[in-house]
Amino acid sequence: MIEAYYRNRVAEDIMSRAVTLLVNDTTSIPIASKKRDGQRVTIICSDVKGGGVINTIALLDEQGKVITKRGVNILPAFEQLLEFSFEINVRGA
Template sequence: MNQQYLERVAQDLLERITSAKLNGQEVPIVSKERGGTIITVMTGRVEDQKKAEHIALYDEQGGVITERFSNLDVSANRSLDFRFEFEVTS
């Protein structure tokens, strides 16, 4: 696969990312960027969460693009934000 095709696939994927959810609750996406074949997605801050167990990015049809599972306890008066970075490769 050539670089131009991989960049086209990355752009298509970037455009399909429409929402993020933490533990099933919507989290705002504050930025989506593509640099070549690398995609970076940043979420807004989330407050009042006691535990981070599941964070996922979804496409326009509600399908999971990528997800992460954890068992992270969150201290009181703390907020969370998330950064996803991945690369389209052959």
């Protein structure tokens, strides 16, 4: 089992490294806020205007490497504001 202090350390590392959201592998959206509560990290991205189908969203670190990536199928209304958030729970095995 991974000890709680180490899971907290991993959560802090993820929070400090997350810097941008990548939409459809082309559009970068800045992070609006980050919060950590123990081993739970919540990341909220700045609002983005819809204008086409969104197929993928990826949370990137400071080196442009993917922390997590999800396939989605979102068709927002024209000019609709979207807000993306990630909640990451670090767990032991």
